[in-house]
Amino acid sequence: MEIGLNHYLVLSTILFAIGLVGVMKRKNLLLLFFATEILLNAVNIAFAAISHYYGDLTGQMFAFFVIAIAASEVAVGLGLLIVWFKRHGTIDLDFMTSMKG
């Protein structure tokens, strides 16, 4: 049984769908961040698989930059989250209504 590109793309899509459902479903901001990490990782798998099956290194390069962006996103987002929690005592999305949106 040969594992082809489509196997990896289907796996990547399943993981992406799981992350998407997590983003839509979660209320807690910390768990929302976890769901975005799942999204980024699912895309990374697709990049690496395409890079392997087309014999092209560009996919791996883009996966590196995605990892770098994810790391900086976590640093800034977690800092903002800590500041918000210090001021309001909650990181629940439903209580972020200070802009009356």
Add this chain to the structure above:
Amino acid sequence: MFEAVAFYLFAFLTIAMFYIVVTTKQALYALTALAAGMIFISAFFFILGADFLGAIQIIVYTGAVMALYAFGMMFFDTTREVKEKKGNKFIIVGLSTLAAILIVVIVSAPMVSDNIVALYPIADNIGNVQSVGLVLFTKYLIPFEVAAIMLLVAMVAGIVLAGKKMDLSLTLMSGEEIEEIKKEKNKKVLS
């Protein structure tokens, strides 16, 4: 054969771990399952011959990002159970349809792009790390430097945001104490 066994094993483990992440009610369980899922994903990179990417996945995601989350969770009340949104039937149906369409589009995408040619082909006689270095420091040098600056900015932002007023905890103080500090320093403490 081994590739197929490894692929299905790690696919099952990864999907199970990420399913736990989006469904569990305990934030600590979600953190642990996410860390395990990251490790399992690096197995795919090793299967695909992207050794350097697999090592980076373990170092950056499991080592740095997960540790950052673990430290960040010390600030939050993680023992409390996470409340979920009330299930709206229409939203669930819409989400499922969207995800199904997404699956079809993504899987059929490479079928219409058979004319892809490799811009930076993987060389056979040198290892993965060496070829990654060759491409990264020639064709992708400018994005690499920009990513370095972006990480520096993120580091400064993280320190400024999280390190402010580290010596006093506003959540553990009572309201009167915070008011006193406000009067003493004659400026906004909370901002």
